[in-house]
Amino acid sequence: AGVEPGSGPPQGLKLFRAMVSREALRTAPPTAETEAENPPKDSNPTFFRPVPPFAWHKEWGGTSWTWGPTSGNRGWAIEKLEEVDAWHGRPTGDSPNVWNLRLPGGILLQVPRVIVHGEAGICRLAWLAKDDTLLRLEAGVLALEPMMMDDDSLVGFYPPSLGSMRCDVLKKIGELENASMFIKKDEQDLMRPLSEEELSASNGDSGLDAIKNAMTP
Incomplete structure (x- = not known):
């Protein structure tokens, strides 16, 4: 606050470009x-396919690999992904400093709007390659790390660097509890709303019974 532009070192590194390559x-x-x-075969993914929002909200399990400058490479199995770690289900991110973008084919991007000194900016990419396959990448980026300068009148910074990396390969292992009743069982279609005539034809059943009957093939 109160710092004129160009009168001092930058206070943050702003995101100005995001590129996606298929x-x-x-x-x-x-x-x-x-x-x-020419629809892709099983060995190739379908990039441009409809992915409804609820397709991300499943029970996931699989494997994870992480890297850090001091911890090195590590890998472990994920029996069941915890809700707090299911950031792919929160498209707008976990803080106001998140810029997000959804692309066709089940691609989600989350990157920091501004990276400040002393705090890693978390860049995330999630790809729902298939309805039962979720791939995630999370990278921590460090920026504005000051350099030791011989001339006190000069200010220098190291280029942005990779501080951490995590890669997840997840498979669908089940449905979440209390899943929406507006999703037909064993299908991926949203149920259309019932009309007044259909509700009246439920022979005195409750609205909940009418919905259940409409979901029955």
Whole structure:
């Protein structure tokens, strides 16, 4: 506060660009048009596919790999992902300093708006490659680390560096408890709202019974 622009060292590194690259073993670049003309086989993902929001909210388990400058490489199994660690289900992030973007094909980006000195900026990427496969990447970026200068009138900073890395390969292991009743069992379609005529035709059943009946094939 009260610092004129250009009169002192920067107080934060702002995000100004985010790039996403799609690569696949195909004869043509992965676009919505090429995938519609030649649907990818099992060995290739479908990038441009509809992914409803509730598809992210499942029970996930799998493996995780982490790296740190002092701890090195570590890996372990995730029996069941805890809710606090399920950041992919909170698209806007866990703080106001998060810029987020959803892209077709189940891609979620979360990056810090500003990275300040002494605090790692967490960059996250989640990809719902298939309905039962979730891939996540989390990187901690450090910036504005000061350099020791021989001339006290000069201020120098090291380039941004990678402070930590985590990669998760998760598989769907079940449904969450208290899942929405507006999701048909064993299907991925949202149930349409009932009309007044359909509710009246429920022969005196409660509204809850009418919804259950409508969900029955």
